[in-house]
Amino acid sequence: MVRKNRKVISRLSRYKNALNRFQSLGFVKIFSDYLAEAVGVTSSQVRKDFSLFGIHGNKRGGYQIDALLERLNEILGKNELQRVILVGAGNLGSALIKYKNFEKDGVKIVAAFDIDPAKHGDRDSIPVLPLDDMQRFIAEQGIKTAILAVPDVAAQPILDRLTSCGIKGVLNFAPIQLKAEGRCVVNHVNLELELENLIYFVNAMEKTGDTGLGN
Amino acid sequence: MVRKNRKVISRLSRYKNALNRFQSLGFVKIFSDYLAEAVGVTSSQVRKDFSLFGIHGNKRGGYQIDALLERLNEILGKNELQRVILVGAGNLGSALIKYKNFEKDGVKIVAAFDIDPAKHGDRDSIPVLPLDDMQRFIAEQGIKTAILAVPDVAAQPILDRLTSCGIKGVLNFAPIQLKAEGRCVVNHVNLELELENLIYFVNAMEKTGDTGLGN
DNA sequence: TAGATTGTTAATCGATTAACAATC
DNA sequence: TAGATTGTTAATCGATTAACAATC
Structure with missing residues (x-):
């Protein structure tokens, strides 16, 4: 194939x-x-x-x-509901919890996890749980996909923990290159980088009158 | 060059x-x-x-x-503060307003714009203004970059309006292919697509025991 | 100096596109 | 049928990588 x-x-x-x-x-x-x-x-x-x-x-x-x-x-797996978990309920994580648009695309954030006890409890009807509950939750619910929205330094250790729990796919928002062990796919989203990229071309255009992109 | x-x-x-x-x-x-x-x-x-x-x-x-x-x-233009506007203060737009992480990277959302009068007023100390104020604001403040977080159907007309106002770069969150007239760069961010992409590989791995990506 | 690293050229690789035979 | 569109192969294009001379 x-x-x-x-x-x-x-x-x-x-x-x-x-x-x-x-x-x-x-x-x-x-x-x-x-x-x-x-x-x-x-x-x-x-x-x-x-x-x-x-x-x-x-x-x-x-x-x-x-x-x-x-x-x-x-x-694309759109015929069944895809359940994912979110790790990190900070700034970005909270925004993702609020952002209900995934659901219309058949993806549901079923739970979030955070180290900070102050974050625990329900948020917009999604439970925010202690990190220690993660392994059990993943196993019991058969979760395969996670969204990673933790600070840079925490990203790699948390990823390791996720893969050891059997997670097979991670959407990473931390602006750092991660090494996934085992059979786990990591996709990256980096909003700051996208904006930075755009601003480069805007500035380049200011100087040269051309985007330099050749479209 | x-x-x-x-x-x-x-x-x-x-x-x-x-x-x-x-x-x-x-x-x-x-x-x-x-x-x-x-x-x-x-x-x-x-x-x-x-x-x-x-x-x-x-x-x-x-x-x-x-x-x-x-x-x-x-x-990358990190030596000066980059001021951008946000168009669309709905679900995603609000999340972006709340998400203060751009500022540590030298990018500031200086204002948001929305058609819906119910959205107008200050949010997290960022003014949400009527769409009709946009042209004047862009001209007066010399804004060159915009974040587009409006519904699919609105994206193209709003983009046209932005380019006619002199905007040079747009970060588009609408899941639709946009045609930019004139000298304007459009970068795309599509969270649903990234997640969908990831889920494909997770499911492919379930079936074949391999990501099929060859890393 | 000997050894290690840069800077650049040439080779490779993979993805996109053009072209066209098959066929409805 | 004539004309138009698919499906696939071959050509092209561009980006990445390997290799190595220059040199600190």
């Missing part, structure tokens, strides 16, 4: 999002070039990505949107 | 973060392979990235951390 990388999977998500919009506009089928245009890639890329997952359209007929969405949702 | 892409700039940020940690541990100079190790890239990559920006070390002596940080901070 062909190895799938993060970029391909991200594009599948974007295809899915675009298709949902097309569907709600009443479209029934779509050609690769329309979908490509909506997502900002080439039509070759769309067809290539689909064929990688054995998704086939009709020559001359394009792709049936409902069947296509069904398949993408299946691949 | 060589074109710089987003990935190179992101690595500069990561070098900077790692160097700050090394510095606070008392290190004075560093070799490319140590820095590479800390950031998770090859030493060739580190040296190549630096040479792209005319940053030179000492053969056999490595790089002086303070001089290196000075230069990276200059490139």
Whole structure:
């Protein structure tokens, strides 16, 4: 089987999002070039990505949107509720607890964990528990995915603890390179970095009148 | 001049973060392979990235951390406070207002804007203003960068409005492909997508016993 | 000096795109 | 059928890495 990388999977998500919009506009089928245009890639890329997952359209007929969405949702695990835990109920963690938008996408934060006893208790109907309860909770609830929103220095030790508890995927918000032992995937989100990146190009543009990005 | 892409700039940020940690541990100079190790890239990559920006070390002596940080901070615009506005004070927008961590990185949200009058007023000492005040505010304050946290359907029209107001960079949180007219850079952050991506690999691992990522 | 590290060039790798035969 | 679109292969492109001469 062909190895799938993060970029391909991200594009599948974007295809899915675009298709949902097309569907709600009443479209029934779509050609690769329309979908490509909506997502900002080439039509070759769309067809290539689909064929990688054995998704086939009709020559001359394009792709049936409902069947296509069904398949993408299946691949992306959208057919069942995905339960995740949150570690770190500080500044960012609290914001993520408040941010209820994950639920409309089939992802539910079922509990949060923090060392600080002052943080314990319910928040927006999500329980914030002591770190020591984590292992038991993960085992009992069969949790596989965690969101990591702890300070830099705590990130690596907590990750080690999570992997030893059997966590298989971590979305890390700490601005630090983590080493995951065992079979655990770590994805990174770094808001400060994204903003810093943007500001670089804004400033570069001020100086040269060009983004330097060549779009 | 060589074109710089987003990935190179992101690595500069990561070098900077790692160097700050090394510095606070008392290190004075560093070799490319140590820095590479800390950031998770090859030493060739580190040296190549630096040479792209005319940053030179000492053969056999490595790089002086303070001089290196000075230069990276200059490139990334960290030497002056970067003022940004936030558009959309809904679910995510409010979370971003509360999330004060940008400030330690020299980025300040100076105002937020929202169509909904119920949202107007101060929140966590940041003014939430009517959308109609936006143009004047941007002009008067010389704002160049905006964070976009509005619903999907509103994202493109608001982006058009922002670019016509002279905004040069937008960090977009709406899960939709935007077309920026004129000289404006758009960076995307999509938390749902990142989580979806992670969950794909977690599920793939469950089935095959392998992440399929080949790290 | 001998040894180690930089800076840069060339080789490699992988992802994207173009092209086009198959076919509805 | 003629025309248009898919599916796939080959070509291209760009980014990463290896290698090594320069040199401290």
